[in-house]
Amino acid sequence: MFKIGCHLSSAGGYMAMGQTARAIGANVFQFFTRNPRGGAAKPIDRNDVRDFIAYAEKEGVGPILAHAPYTLNAAGADERVREFAESTMADDLKRLELTPGALYNFHPGSHVGQGVDVGIQLISSMLVRILSRLDVPPATSILLETMAGKGSEVGRTFEELRSIIDATEAKLPYAYRIGVCLDTCHVWDGGYDIVSDLDGVIAQFDSVIGFDRLKAIHLNDSLNVRDSHKDRHACIGKGKIGLDALVRVINHPRLRDLPFYLETPNDLDGYRDEIALLSSHRD
Numbered sequence: 001m002f003k004i005g006c007h008l009s010s011a012g013g014y015m016a017m018g019q020t021a022r023a024i025g026a027n028v029f030q031f032f033t034r035n036p037r038g039g040a041a042k043p044i045d046r047n048d049v050r051d052f053i054a055y056a057e058k059e060g061v062g063p064i065l066a067h068a069p070y071t072l073n074a075a076g077a078d079e080r081v082r083e084f085a086e087s088t089m090a091d092d093l094k095r096l097e098l099t100p101g102a103l104y105n106f107h108p109g110s111h112v113g114q115g116v117d118v119g120i121q122l123i124s125s126m127l128v129r130i131l132s133r134l135d136v137p138p139a140t141s142i143l144l145e146t147m148a149g150k151g152s153e154v155g156r157t158f159e160e161l162r163s164i165i166d167a168t169e170a171k172l173p174y175a176y177r178i179g180v181c182l183d184t185c186h187v188w189d190g191g192y193d194i195v196s197d198l199d200g201v202i203a204q205f206d207s208v209i210g211f212d213r214l215k216a217i218h219l220n221d222s223l224n225v226r227d228s229h230k231d232r233h234a235c236i237g238k239g240k241i242g243l244d245a246l247v248r249v250i251n252h253p254r255l256r257d258l259p260f261y262l263e264t265p266n267d268l269d270g271y272r273d274e275i276a277l278l279s280s281h282r283d
Contacts, residue, residue, distance in 0.1 A: 014052035068106035075109030075119035124167035148189035148231035
């Protein structure tokens, strides 16, 4: 089954997102756990969660992908910034326990001049502290997102992501729950040639991180040339990656069974059109 969807507003709750997803031809969706710029999350309506779980099972919706706020920076130089990231992620994971099997995606962070190695250690230390406080391994898989390398972002290279995983896994018996979400715009902007050498990029990912860690794909075109480190998404087929290359991504034998989440600059009608376009090119 082609698992394809997009980012949706969580304002109406889980059930509303599930119904909206099906209305535009999607069977997966992504949402922010709270305001993308930070702040407190809305109280969860357990009846809404219960109804959604039943609906999702009936309609074949999922996995759902919860996206952490952009303001989280576990690698920040300011201790208060790091504390905010930790408390927010801990709260998000606690809330997501109500929807077992969900994915939780976050931007690893920016080292803001401290250096990549320091950033990696800070990110890993936060994950260890959060996961160590749980009585059992989380029912939610935690995904590090591949980054474009803008500014002092950590996670531009597969090696940096692997280092975060290794540092965390060394201290926790169940760090296998930590995976990766590959963003096509980000890896392209970060320097990986998914247009001319998709097989090579996948082989490199497998060699460095391990293909079993790849749990989801953000399917986006890019406004920028490769290796620009700018992170500006474009609608499917309207950017420098192009439709043909993205069609190869969704049909690649090692990628095709993963869930794909659109984060293109679109409204619901635009997402409906992109889902239909991509579905028409699915082998």
